[in-house]
Amino acid sequence: MAWQQLRVQVRSDQIEPLEQLLLDYGGLSISYLDAEDQPVFQKEPGSTPLWDLVDLVCLFEKEINLDGLLFLLQQHPAIEDKESLTLETLEDQAWERSWMSDFKAMQFGERLWVCPSWQEPPEPSAVNIMLDPGLAFGSGSHATTSMCLQWLEKNISR
Secondary structure, eight states, X not given: OOEEEXXXXXXXXXXXXXXXXXXXXXXXXXEEEESSOOOOOOOSTTOOOOOSEEXXXXXEETTSOOHHXXXXXXXXXXXXXXXXXXXXEEOOOOHHHHGGGGOOOEXXXXXXXXXXXXXXXXXXXXXXXXXOOOTTTTTSOSHHHHHHHHHHHHHOOX
C-alpha cells in the first residue's frame, strides 16, 4: 500500500491548530522534525520543548483526496513559507528493514572494522566485529565509542 506524506514548515507556537486540521482530514501520524538544526534543552521536568521552526510531517492513506487540505494550507496564516508545503507519494516497503541501507562497515585505526551482519566485511583478513547497530551500541560513530574502538585497535594482539 502506498502512502501520501505531507510536509510543511511552521513556527512551533502554530502547531496545534495545524495538527488538528491534518487529523480532521484523515492524517494517520504526525511527526515533528527540527527544521533548522537547532538544539533544544528540557529546562523543567515534564516539559516538552520544541524547536522554533518545525517541519510538520503527516502521513495519509493514498486514496484520500487532499486537494481541499492543500488549498486550506496554502491560505493558512500559520504557514509563512508556502514553498515548504510539499506532498509526495511513499511506496510501501519493508519499513522495519529500510534503515539498514544507512549503515555501512566502519574502519577504526588500520585493521579494526565494525560491520553490520547483513554486509560482507570489506577486508576479510582484518579484525572484523560483526555487530548490528542498535540502541546500546549504535553504529560506532559516536565520539566516545570511536575513541574506545581506536584504543582497542591499537591494543589488539593479533
